[in-house]
Amino acid sequence: QFLYFIGTLHARQMPLPDDIKPGDVMHAKADEPSPLEGVAAASHDPFALFSEWFAIAQRSELNDPNAMAISTVSPEGRPSVRMVLLKEHSPKGFTFFTNYESRKGGELLGTKWASLCFHWKTLGRQVRVEGRAVPVSSEAGDAYWVTRGRESQLGAWASQQSRELPSRQVFLDRIAELEAKYPPGTPIPRPPYWSGFTVVPDRIEFWVSLPARWHDRVVFQRTVDGSGNAADEFACGEWSTTRLYP
Template identity: 55%
Template sequence: MANAPLTSDDFTESAEPFDLFASWLKDAEASEPNDPNAMALATVDPDGLPDVRMVLLKGFDHEGFVFYTNLESQKGREIGVSMKAALCFHWKSLRRQVRVRGPVERVSDAEADAYYASRPRGSRIGAWASKQSRPLESRFALEKAVAEYTAKYPLGAIPRPAHWSGFRIVPKTIEFWHDRPFRLHDRIVFTRSEGGGWGKTRLYP
């Protein structure tokens, strides 16, 4: 029943995870008070210690889930070493969660350029001014850097910094969780096969 309509409450018949994710994200956009595209991004540092932070999903399709960052940030450096990551979406208003795990790839320069150009001008300046994740001696130092780059690019296009781009998490597994009474939740995990198709398994809650 891959072509069956995806309702708000019944996802067990879906055979394709990205269409299901699109349906859930649409529901979240209508119900969540802030940032329905927020997701926890988990990485591992060179010593093997896990690390997690919230970022914003900026695009997804059947290839994977995309976000953008300073490549020299802590998360950028950690992904650069392992090229693996995990995501978790939690929509409290819907009592739903989606978990994603898989390898990571860089988006193309064309993709990064297009998204960077769509950002507010202040955000583009900020990408130049912020040495993300590194020690900052004072708030004034950051404001000074913003002023310097604002003066450098007063009008017209602002080029994308070479150290700023995007990552695509290419999922090997996508797990959907839906709250049910008495903690007897629904959990369905989709696993990508070597041929690119998806298998589906129900898990104990």
């Protein structure tokens, strides 16, 4: 069994990892059961199902299996979307890190709603998440900050994200100034405007690509009390499952 990747000039094939079954890959045969078979008819944990799919994606996707599109909306209702990287997932939600003074940071702090989309083309699978976005604790922000490379830390300080930049050189000059301020071996503190968000979902949809576009979709939904200030402070109801038309 092989995966086929279309390049600029030609297709190339790569062997499937030993633990990836043919049915895990896109374009499953019509007579093969969907990976979502039976999910809507039983009580399932969407976080466990996501963990299962994410583990497969980590072994099969060539580039950034943790990449996700995140959509935010302005107070006027104008949407915007961009790609970010998932850094943690648990029954509390889906966590990523960013500049709070960026457009997405400002919109998340303002409206407190977000939607996420993971699309793994190799697998022919997709997961959509909707829910409340809440800032992570300072301790969580600090813990992740120290795992970042020195260059990434300098970049976070140098970038006035989403604001007008007169020239590329201005940005490079800011980095040079910071390199002088924080010589190699000197700890670089976390900027006060840089940390993370956790999206606490009330809706998670799993999608599988099937032949003839007879795709399979199952959505998990629950109620979430939005009065909490942290991901573990929300009162969440039980999950219900529904199968949707393609």
